[in-house]
Amino acid sequence: MSFGDPNNPYGQPQDQGQGQQPGYGYPQQAPQGVPPQQGYGYPAAPPLSPYGNGGLPGAAMQMPGGVKAARVMLWIMGGLNVIGAIGMIALSSAFSSELEKSAGSSADAETFASLGQGLMIAAAVFSLIIGVIAILLAVKFKSGGNGVRIGAIVYGSVGALFGVFSLPLGLVTLALSVLVIVFVAKSDGSAWFNRNKQQY
Structure with a gap:
């Protein structure tokens, strides 16, 4: 192995009139006035998204598991509220008729029965509205x-x-x-x- 061999990578660098060449580990800079060029091969890939679509434009994003769970919970709460509203409306009519039977035909009993029925219907309507809002949110x-x-x-x-x-x-x-x-x-x-x- 001789140091004078031009193909020897471990030999002395030979000056061929081009100026000093950069050694190993030093960044090579383009001469002044020449725009820097990008690396060889393919262009840089877009950044990766945490949802697996690769950052590509137009790719569909997957709904995260927590958001899916919240959506299911809204469906459940909406369904329970609607069922509760229907049950309250049914109970209000049964409550009113039973109260009228047990209290007789006095004016106070009829007023109390109609007030109780009105409150139960109002609660049922409120529960129905809350249930519909939950279902609409889950759909959206x-x-x-x-x-x-x-x-x-x-x-x-x-x-x-x-x-x-x-x-x-x-x-x-x-x-x-x-x-x-x-x-x-x-x-x-x-x-x-x-x-x-x-x-x-």
Whole structure:
């Protein structure tokens, strides 16, 4: 092995009138006035998205598991509220007729029966409205924006408040409402509901 061999990578660098060549480990810079060029081969890939679409424009984003769970919980709460509203309407008519039979035909009994029936119907209508709102929010999870996310958080907060006031019967409502708030407020939930803004 001779140091004079031009093909020897370990030999002395030979100056051929081109100036000093950069050694190993030193970045090579383009001469002044020449624009820097990108690396060889394919262009750089777009950044990867945490949801598996590769960051490609137009690729469909997958709904995160927490958001799916919150959607199912809203379906459950909406269904329970609608069933409860139907049950309250049925009970109100039975309550009114039983009260009238037991109290006789006095004016006070009729007033009390109609007041009780009116309160139960009002509670049933309120429960029906709350149930329909939960179902509409659950339907909008697929395509809705940040307004649906805020609506779900507000709905969960109101549900948790009513759950606290109706304990121990409201324990299921309280638990589901808190879970809806947690799953929708997480960072992946925020990314899901703000995905339309990120594409533009």
